[in-house]
Structure formats: C-alpha cells, structure tokens
Amino acid sequence: MDAALIPDGLKRTSPGKFFLWTLPWLGLLAWGGISAVLCLLLGLNQTNMSNIFAFALWIVFDLVVIALGAGAFFTGFLTYIIGKKELKDIINATVVIGFICYSGAVAMLGIDIGQPVRGWFIFWHANVHSMLTEVSFCITAYLAVLGIEYLPILLENRKLREVREFRIFGHNLHHIMAVFAATGVFLSFFHQGSLGGMFGVMYARPFAARWDFYIWPTTFFLFVFSAIAAGPCFTILCTKLTEAISRKKLVPDGTIQLLAKISGWLLAGYLVLKIIDTLGWVHGVVPGAGLTFMDFFREGPYGAWLLGLEIIICGIIPVIILITPQARQNHGLLILACLLNCTGIVLNRFNFIVVNLAIPVMPFARFWSYLPTWQEWGIALAVVGYGMLLFSASHRYLPLFPREKELNAAVSR
Amino acid sequence: MTPLSFEWQWNIDYGIFMGFLYLALGVVACGLLVALVKTLMHMHGEDKGEAEPAPIPSRSKYSEY
Numbered sequence: 001m002d003a004a005l006i007p008d009g010l011k012r013t014s015p016g017k018f019f020l021w022t023l024p025w026l027g028l029l030a031w032g033g034i035s036a037v038l039c040l041l042l043g044l045n046q047t048n049m050s051n052i053f054a055f056a057l058w059i060v061f062d063l064v065v066i067a068l069g070a071g072a073f074f075t076g077f078l079t080y081i082i083g084k085k086e087l088k089d090i091i092n093a094t095v096v097i098g099f100i101c102y103s104g105a106v107a108m109l110g111i112d113i114g115q116p117v118r119g120w121f122i123f124w125h126a127n128v129h130s131m132l133t134e135v136s137f138c139i140t141a142y143l144a145v146l147g148i149e150y151l152p153i154l155l156e157n158r159k160l161r162e163v164r165e166f167r168i169f170g171h172n173l174h175h176i177m178a179v180f181a182a183t184g185v186f187l188s189f190f191h192q193g194s195l196g197g198m199f200g201v202m203y204a205r206p207f208a209a210r211w212d213f214y215i216w217p218t219t220f221f222l223f224v225f226s227a228i229a230a231g232p233c234f235t236i237l238c239t240k241l242t243e244a245i246s247r248k249k250l251v252p253d254g255t256i257q258l259l260a261k262i263s264g265w266l267l268a269g270y271l272v273l274k275i276i277d278t279l280g281w282v283h284g285v286v287p288g289a290g291l292t293f294m295d296f297f298r299e300g301p302y303g304a305w306l307l308g309l310e311i312i313i314c315g316i317i318p319v320i321i322l323i324t325p326q327a328r329q330n331h332g333l334l335i336l337a338c339l340l341n342c343t344g345i346v347l348n349r350f351n352f353i354v355v356n357l358a359i360p361v362m363p364f365a366r367f368w369s370y371l372p373t374w375q376e377w378g379i380a381l382a383v384v385g386y387g388m389l390l391f392s393a394s395h396r397y398l399p400l401f402p403r404e405k406e407l408n409a410a411v412s413r
Numbered sequence: 414m415t416p417l418s419f420e421w422q423w424n425i426d427y428g429i430f431m432g433f434l435y436l437a438l439g440v441v442a443c444g445l446l447v448a449l450v451k452t453l454m455h456m457h458g459e460d461k462g463e464a465e466p467a468p469i470p471s472r473s474k475y476s477e478y
Contacts, residue, residue, distance in 0.1 A: 124414055128427050128430040128431065129426065144441060168452045169449070172447075172452050176448060180444055183441055183444075
C-alpha cells in the first residue's frame with residue numbers, strides 16, 4: 001500500500017503490522033490529547049501543581065528530553081565542525097531524535113504556561129535578566145534549526161525526491177549544514193547551561209544554590225556537560241532499540257563504539273566536576289546557609305541515597321564500562337551503561353526540580369509532597385508516544401540510516 | 414522585542430540579550446535564503462539551458478557529502 005514511499009532497496013514490515021505497532025503510541029497521544037483539552041479548557045487545576053510546586057512533572061520531562069536530545073547538537077558539532085566523518089552514519093537519526101525531543105518539550109511547555117495564546121509575550125515583552133527568557137529564546141530558535149536540519153532528510157523521501165526542486169533544495173541545504181550546526185551548538189550550549197544556571201541562582205534554596213564562576217553558577221557548566229555526556233548514549237539506545245525491533249543492522253559497530261567512547265570520557269569529566277562541586281557545596285554553600293547536609297533529608301521519601309544513586313550507580317559504573325574498550329564492545333554491557341547514563345541524568349534533573357522544591361526553606365515550614373495527576377502523566381507520556389510515532393515513520397519512509405542497505409546486503413540477498 | 418518597542422532600553426543588557434538572538438535568527442534566515450536562491454538559480458539556469466545540472470548525490474551516498 002505504501003511501498004512507493006519506502007526507500008529504494010530497503011525492506012520494511014507490512015502496513016498492517018506497522019499500523020498495529022503504532023496503536024499503543026496513538027493511545028498515548030489520545031490520552032495526552034484529552035489531558036491537554038482538559039488543561040486548556042478548565043485550567044491548571046487539573047494538575048497537582050501549586051505555588052510550592054510551580055515546577056513539576058512536566059518540567060522534569062522537559063529538562064530530561066532536552067538533555068537527552070543534546071545528542072543532536074553534540075553529534076552535529078562533532079560531525080560538521082570537528083570533522084568526525086564516521087558519525088555521518090548516525091547523524092540523521094540524531095537530528096530526528098533531537099527534533100522529537102525539542103518539539104515535544106515545546107508542546108508540553110505550551111500546556112504548562114496555562115495560556116498558550118499568550119506564549120509570544122515571552123519574546124515580545126522579554127525580561128532580559130531572566131535565565132528562563134534565554135532558555136525560551138534558545139529552545140524555540142534551536143527547534144527551528146532542527147526543523148531545517150530535518151528538512152533535507154524529509155526531502156530524501158522516495159516520492160518527494162522525484163520533485164526536482166525539492167531534491168536540489170535539499171542538496172543545497174545540506175551543503176551549508178555546517179552553518180546550521182554551528183548555530184545549533186551556540187543555541188544549545190546557552191540554553192542547556194541556563195537551565196542549570198537557573199537552579200544555581202536560587203540563593204534562597206540552599207539545596208540548589210551554588211557559587212558563581214564569573215557570572216554563571218557552577219550548575220550552568222554542569223548541565224551542559226551532563227547533557228553532552230548523556231545525549232550520545234540516548235542516541236545509541238534509540239538506534240539499538242530500532243535494530244532490535246527491525247532485526248537489522250543499521251549502524252556500523254565502529255560508529256557506535258566511537259560515540260560510546262566519547263560519551264564515556266565526557267561523563268568521566270562531568271563526574272569529576274560534579275563530585276568537586278558536590279563536596280564544595282556540602283562544605284561551603286550548605287554550612288554558609290546555617291544548615292548541614294542531612295538537614296535536607298529529615299523528612300519525606302527522598303534521601304542522600306538519591307545523590308549516591310546518581311553519582312555512583314548511574315555515574316561511575318557507566319564511565320568504567322564506556323571508557324574500557326573490552327567492556328563497551330560487549331553488547332549487553334554497552335546497553336546497560338547507556339541506560340545507567342540516561343537514568344543518571346533523569347535523577348539529576350529530578351533532584352534539582354522536585355526534591356529541591358519539596359525541601360522546606362523556612363524553619364517553621366514543612367516538607368511538601370507532590371504526586372502528578374493522570375492529566376499530567378497523560379501530557380508527559382504523549383511526548384513518548386509522539387516520539388515513537390515520528391521516529392518509526394521516519395525510519396519507515398526516510399533513509400534515516402544511510403548504511404542500512406550495505407550492512408544488510410547479505411541478508412537481503 | 415525590538416529597539417522600537419516601548420520596553421526597550423538602550424543599555425548593554427538589552428544589546429547583548431536581544432543582539433545574540435537576532436544574530437542567531439539572522440544566520441538561520443540567511444542560510445535558508447542562500448539555499449533557496451541557489452536552488453532558484455539552478456532551476457533558472459537549467460530552463461535557459463546554460464549549464465548542465467550537477468548530479469545530485471543520493472542520500473544513499475551520504476558519506477560522499
């Protein structure tokens with residue numbers, strides 16, 4: 001039925017099976033759609049957000065997907081600016097993953113702000129002293145860049161390629177892709193950093209506050225570093241999942257190994273800085289606020305174990321696996337390391353958002369708890385559904401992995 | 414916000430913040446414009462029969478880019 005749209009020489013599952021595969025993701029989208037309508041019609045009282053938890057599940061999801069989507073800008077930087085040619089075998093997939101992550105995050109923010117029709121206020125009536133304004137500018141501008149990077153991939157569709165104008169336009173876009181990649185690096189660097197910087201300047205909340213390096217708190221650099229360390233691992237996970245589901249080899253091992261090695265060394269560098277920062281915070285910022293480290297964990301379900309889990313289990317263990325050639329060549333260990341690395345970044349963002357807001361800042365205040373409503377879960381999980389649908393459709397109809405045909409030649413024959 | 418908006422203030426904060434945004438948007442817009450103009454020129458040249466169209470490598474030869 002859709003054979004004319006499938007790239008030349010590539011085999012794909014039948015339309016019926018593909019439709020069945022999309023059903024759970026369409027279900028998630030429907031759940032998200034109902035939740036979004038309720039939030040837009042009835043207001044944010046559909047959520048368990050409050051004046052205490054103004055940042056909640058949606059912002060955790062936002063920060064996580066934006067960090068995991070960093071594989072797009074960092075792989076683009078390595079490919080087009082540094083000249084790591086091997087990564088061209090995976091760059092298309094990273095662009096699509098980045099586009100999904102950023103468009104999902106922006107869509108979720110559209111609901112989160114409560115009145116999306118006034119979303120443009122942040123651009124027109126900008127508060128130039130706010131880190132969140134910078135984040136908004138950079139995220140939306142970078143989404144536009146990702147859209148432009150996605151365009152030549154889209155125009156390579158078998159049917160669209162028959163239109164000569166599209167083919168030439170895609171080709172011309174591709175020739176100046178380094179310009180877009182460099183702009184993307186600039187925009188990504190600053191919004192990843194400002195997302196972290198925003199927590200570092202919460203001086204009234206000693207759990208998040210850090211000292212400044214020039215005008216930026218240390219969390220500015222840690223957020224950039226953690227995102228570029230985890231992003232490539234998320235790309236590897238998505239690629240390996242696609243390989244497992246399609247039962248095909250999509251990317252050469254050398255490319256995956258290179259990406260894993262880079263991610264491992266970046267994670268090692270990040271962990272060194274994170275441990276120094278944490279020790280400095282425990283012995284500097286926290287006593288300076290008249291507290292001790294354990295004061296943060298007197299009540300509630302969260303504890304120092306979360307920090308240990310983030311740094312030791314989801315930090316040091318994946319570093320050891322990823323920087324050891326023999327370990328990362330083991331398929332199971334590589335997947336484990338990538339999963340732990342990505343879990344680490346989820347925990348990091350969770351600590352800075354939910355744990356940070358749950359901890360009382362006044363001696364007479366109590367510990368606050370928060371559980372998301374089904375509407376909040378619906379909108380957050382809709383991003384997962386949307387991502388799975390767009391990535392599946394891109395894989396089916398676009399030459400997402402340029403070496404797929406060559407790597408599966410023996411099987412095709 | 415532009416320098417013509419009523420909230421605009423002529424100081425370094427506004428210059429840096431909005432300047433970098435417009436710089437990034439300008440680079441992206443110029444990139445798109447260049448690709449579009451090159452495409453139009455290519456198509457126009459072909460119509461006149463002035464130049465032999467350059468072969469467009471397919472995505473399957475991605476590594477040749």
